[in-house]
Amino acid sequence: MTVAVGAEIDERPTRAHPLLTVLRRPEVGALVAAVAIFLFFSLSTQAFLTPAGISTWLYSASLFGIMAVAVALLMIGGEFDLSAGAMTGTTGLIVGVVTTQWGLNIWLALVLALVVALSIGAGNAWVVMKTGLPSFIVTLATFFILQGCNLALTKLITGSVAIQGMGSVPGFDQVKVFFGSSFPFLGMDVKISIVWWIALTALATWVLLRTRPGNWIFAVGGQVTSSRQVGVPVLKVKLGLFMTTAGAGWLVGMLQLFDVSTVQATTGVGQEFIYIICAVVGGCLLTGGYGSAIGAALGALIYGMTLQGIVFAQWDNNWLKAFLGGMLLLAVLVNLLVRRQSGVRA
Amino acid sequence: MTRSSLDPEQSRPEKSDPEQSRPEAILEVRNIGKSYGSVRALQGVSAAVGPGEVLCVLGDNGAGKSTFIKILSGAHRHSEGTLLAFGVERRFEHPREALDLGIATVYQDLAVVPLMPVWRNFFLGSELSRGRGPLRRLDVAGMRSTTKHELARMGIDLRDVDQPIGTLSGGERQSVAIARAVHFGAKVVILDEPTSALGVKQAGVVLSYIARARDRGLGVVFITHNPHHAYPVGDRFLLLQRGTSVGDFAKSAITIDEMTALMAGGAELEALAHELERP
Numbered sequence: 001m002t003v004a005v006g007a008e009i010d011e012r013p014t015r016a017h018p019l020l021t022v023l024r025r026p027e028v029g030a031l032v033a034a035v036a037i038f039l040f041f042s043l044s045t046q047a048f049l050t051p052a053g054i055s056t057w058l059y060s061a062s063l064f065g066i067m068a069v070a071v072a073l074l075m076i077g078g079e080f081d082l083s084a085g086a087m088t089g090t091t092g093l094i095v096g097v098v099t100t101q102w103g104l105n106i107w108l109a110l111v112l113a114l115v116v117a118l119s120i121g122a123g124n125a126w127v128v129m130k131t132g133l134p135s136f137i138v139t140l141a142t143f144f145i146l147q148g149c150n151l152a153l154t155k156l157i158t159g160s161v162a163i164q165g166m167g168s169v170p171g172f173d174q175v176k177v178f179f180g181s182s183f184p185f186l187g188m189d190v191k192i193s194i195v196w197w198i199a200l201t202a203l204a205t206w207v208l209l210r211t212r213p214g215n216w217i218f219a220v221g222g223q224v225t226s227s228r229q230v231g232v233p234v235l236k237v238k239l240g241l242f243m244t245t246a247g248a249g250w251l252v253g254m255l256q257l258f259d260v261s262t263v264q265a266t267t268g269v270g271q272e273f274i275y276i277i278c279a280v281v282g283g284c285l286l287t288g289g290y291g292s293a294i295g296a297a298l299g300a301l302i303y304g305m306t307l308q309g310i311v312f313a314q315w316d317n318n319w320l321k322a323f324l325g326g327m328l329l330l331a332v333l334v335n336l337l338v339r340r341q342s343g344v345r346a
Numbered sequence: 347m348t349r350s351s352l353d354p355e356q357s358r359p360e361k362s363d364p365e366q367s368r369p370e371a372i373l374e375v376r377n378i379g380k381s382y383g384s385v386r387a388l389q390g391v392s393a394a395v396g397p398g399e400v401l402c403v404l405g406d407n408g409a410g411k412s413t414f415i416k417i418l419s420g421a422h423r424h425s426e427g428t429l430l431a432f433g434v435e436r437r438f439e440h441p442r443e444a445l446d447l448g449i450a451t452v453y454q455d456l457a458v459v460p461l462m463p464v465w466r467n468f469f470l471g472s473e474l475s476r477g478r479g480p481l482r483r484l485d486v487a488g489m490r491s492t493t494k495h496e497l498a499r500m501g502i503d504l505r506d507v508d509q510p511i512g513t514l515s516g517g518e519r520q521s522v523a524i525a526r527a528v529h530f531g532a533k534v535v536i537l538d539e540p541t542s543a544l545g546v547k548q549a550g551v552v553l554s555y556i557a558r559a560r561d562r563g564l565g566v567v568f569i570t571h572n573p574h575h576a577y578p579v580g581d582r583f584l585l586l587q588r589g590t591s592v593g594d595f596a597k598s599a600i601t602i603d604e605m606t607a608l609m610a611g612g613a614e615l616e617a618l619a620h621e622l623e624r625p
Contacts, residue, residue, distance in 0.1 A: 210483045212473045215462075219470055222459035229457035230471035231442075289461045 026283025027295030029334045033281070033327070034298050034305070041309035048305075048312050051187040058190070061304025062197035063252055065297045067271070068278035069197075069204050070248035072296035075279050076208070077241045078221035078288030079128065079135040082272045083120070086146035087249030089267035091117050092257040093154055096163030106171040114250050120146070121246025125239040147269055154265040161265040166257065180258030193255040197297065200248075204293035213237065222289025277324060278303055281331040302327065370396045372432060372565045373418065373449060373534050379426030380413050387413040389426065391591045393584040395534060395565040400556060402576035403569045404609055405586035411569050414586065415538055418567060419451035420444030432533075448533035452540065456523040460512030464504060465493040467511045468526050492529070499562075500525040500555055517548035521555045534565040541575045553579050573609060577602045585609055 041048040048057070067084055074081055094113040098104040104112070124142055128135045154161060166172065182191045208214040216237045219227040228234055249268075257263050280286065281302060282295025303324070310317050371394035379389035388410040395401040405411045416422040417429065420438030429436050431447050438444050441451070458467045466489075474485040474492075493507045502521050504514075511519060520540045527535045537556070541549040556579050560566055570576050576583060583600060585592040585608050592608050600608075 206483075210486070212475065212484065215466055215470065215473055215484065218462055218466070219459050222461045226455065226457040226459050227470070229453065232471050285461075289459065 026290060026292040026335075027298055028283075029331060030282045030295050030298035030302065033330075034302050037302055037305050037309070041305060041312065045309065045312040048309055052189070053308070053312060055188040055190055057304045057308035058188075058194050059304075060307050061301045062191065062193040063255060064271075064274060064278055064303050065197040065300030066193070066200055066248050066252050066255075067245075067275040068282070068296040068300040069201050069293045070245045071275040072279035072282060072284050072291050072293055073204055073208070073217060074241045074245050075276070075284045075286070076221045076288060076291040077217045077238060078224065079238060079241065080139060080276065081121075081124065081242060081245045082136065082139040083124065083142035083146055084139075084245050084249050084275055085268040085271035085273075086143050086150065087117055087120065087246055087268065088253040088256065088271070089150050089263065089265065089269065090120075090146050091250040091253030092263035092267055093150055093163065093265060095254070095257060096166055096263050097154065097157055099169045100163060100165050101157055106169055106175055110175065110254065113253070114247065117246040117250040117253075118243050121243040122239060124246075125235075125242035128242075129235050129238055143272065147266075150267075151265045163257075163263045166263075167261045172258075172261075175254075176258045178258075179254045180261075191259070193259070196251065196255065197300075201293055201297040208293055213240070217241065218289055220288075274303060274324070277328050280335070281327055283331075283335060285335060286332075299331075371430070372397055373567070374430040375417070375424075375427060376430070377427035378417060378424050378429060380417060380422060381425050386589060388417070388586075388589045391427075391584070391586065393582070393591075393594050395567055395582070397533070397565055398560055398563045399581045400560050400566045400568055400579055401582045401584060402580035403567060403584045403586065404571065404573060404576055404605065406571055406609060408588070409586040410589040411571075411586060412538070413589070415451065415536055415567075415569055418444070418536055419449065421451075448531055449536065450527035450530070450532035450534070451536040451538065452520070452523045452527055453538050454540075454542070456519055458511050458519060458523065461510050463508045464497075464511050464514070464522060465490045465507040468493040468496070468507075468522065468529070472530060496525050496529045497522065500528070501558055502555070515548055515551075516544050517551035520544075520552045524555055524559060528559060528562070528564065532564065534567060535559060536567040536569070538569050539571070540568070541570060541572065549575055571609075573602055573605045577605065 045053075047053040067088070071081060071084055091113040094116055095106070095109045098109045098112060099106050120142065124135070124139055127133065127138050131138075151161065154163075158164075177192075179192065182189050184190070206214075208217060216227065216232045219230075219232050220234050220237050224234060253263075253268075256267065278299030279291065279296040280299070282292060282297070282299035284291030284296065306323055307320060310320055310323075374394035376392050378391050380387050391410070391414065393401060393403075403411055403414060413422070417424045420441040420443050423437055423439065429438075431444075431449060436443075436447075444451075459470065462470070465486075469489045469492075474488050475482050476485045476488070477483050490507055494504070497504055497507075500521060502518060502525065504518075511522065514522065524535060524537070524540075540552050540556075544552065553575060556566055556568060560579075568576065568580065577597075581597055583593075583595045583597070583605060585595070585605065587609070595605075
């Protein structure tokens with residue numbers, strides 16, 4: 001007897017509507033929102049579209065954007081990092097304290113801060129992977145530890161809650177070229193952090209879509225057991241993601257420190273959720289396995305434009321939080337809809 | 347069920363002799379057994395599968411089917427008997443060893459990531475790259491076309507290998523997993539209950555892919571608890587019950603009714619039928 005059924009597959013999914021194929025891209029929603037917000041503030045305020053205005057909101061977006069891109073990679077890989085915000089403070093404070101108080105060479109201080117950041121990231125990954133606890137809880141703990149240490153240690157060592165005298169540290173101006181400089185471009189005063197932001201977004205996109213580790217990031221976030229079965233090095237991927245996020249925290253810490261020459265002990269606290277919101281607005285699923293680096297960068301752009309746009313429009317800036325919440329809810333609903341429309345029977 | 351006089355001892359006309367080896371077999375077990383601590387999950391099971399042959403392993407829940415697969419796939423080491431792959435005795439320490447010999451296992455969860463495109467799933471863990479150094483990148487075009495080609499060879503015609511694999515039907519997903527195993531050099535595919543979660547039509551689709559893999563010269567070990575799925579496609583039938591072999595039959599030696607009765611225990615079904623009868 002031979003098999004009677006199956007010569008013809010009649011249950012093929014119907015061809016996706018061309019529009020749906022475009023809508024399937026995770027960053028489309030954020031792109032539409034970004035254009036809308038850009039037009040809104042361009043038309044409703046005088047300052048928004050001036051060269052000075054543009055460089056202001058681009059700078060603001062860049063600092064959030066660098067973190068949001070790293071956090072998006074981590075979220076695609078199925079994890080959270082709530083310590084990402086406090087990390088920007090920790091790394092800035094380390095460099096500030098060891099150079100101004102103990103006279104360490106500024107380049108060594110940079111390396112030291114990076115090593116500490118990467119170790120904390122690796123520690124997060126190690127605890128998450130070895131215990132199987134949710135990264136939300138593990139990094140919440142790390143967040144509180146960092147927040148406490150930032151304040152307590154800074155006060156203990158310097159006697160105040162901010163770093164003073166950073167500008168007079170030998171070599172400060174050399175390092176500032178990489179982290180705190182700016183250059184004129186089309187009449188704008190472009191801060192170097194914007195270059196970092198664009199470069200990192202491009203790099204992250206390349207890694208995600210065109211390299212093996214990128215494939216693995218999607219896989220470990222989408223279905224971790226399947227990934228293990230086909231030989232994806234799950235532990236290494238997650239370790240790399242947590243360390244990347246911590247490394248991005250270091251970069252943003254340096255960008256802030258060398259821009260304003262000082263750092264507060266409370267720097268970065270409360271920002272971790274903004275990174276996550278930027279990533280979600282950019283199309284990342286909270287459950288992992290789906291998202292985009294460009295989307296997260298657009299999410300940060302939306303945040304930066306709104307943050308500065310509200311100032312330019314001279315509104316009460318408390319509206320920002322309400323707007324942020326609304327955006328987040330909208331993004332989550334759009335994501336849900338798109339996922340249903342694409343018909344994934346996950 | 348009406349075969350009241352079915353006695354397992356009488357209805358084994360061609361039960362193969364476990365000691366007699368099959369030289370052409372790709373994968374063979376002789377009197378194999380496995381104990382987990384003091385629990386004997388499997389004992390005294392002998393069977394073999396050759397190229398272009400489908401061995402169906404049938405049994406009710408708890409019959410030892412999953413232990414049997416785990417031994418074949420290298421996930422668990424057997425504690426008694428011998429396992430031969432291509433005529434050489436083996437003791438697998440790790441699934442990778444079995445895989446390297448061309449023994450691929452398609453588990454029930456299929457090891458796919460639903461949100462990822464079909465072609466990314468096809469090559470997951472064994473991605474093709476091109477270029478070198480920092481420019482080393484995925485060979486996207488190559489992987490897309492290979493996926494399309496390999497699926498077509500299995501008779502799966504997808505319009506779009508970029509669609510998330512989660513959008514495929516259960517039968518198609520199962521078939522992609524089989525095609526993947528075949529592409530990556532499998533000589534034997536072990537299918538763990540590939541039809542159990544499917545409807546009649548989808549199960550038929552999967553059965554036709556099993557037949558196609560067989561026609562391409564692969565050995566197939568098809569684990570199922572459904573005789574109606576096993577019988578049309580199988581060449582040999584290994585029946586397991588409570589961790590032991592009830593028999594290893596050639597297709598010519600057993601009918602589907604006999605098989606069903608043997609699997610569930612004919613006397614028990616008879617009693618059940620009697621109980622359920624209208625008074």
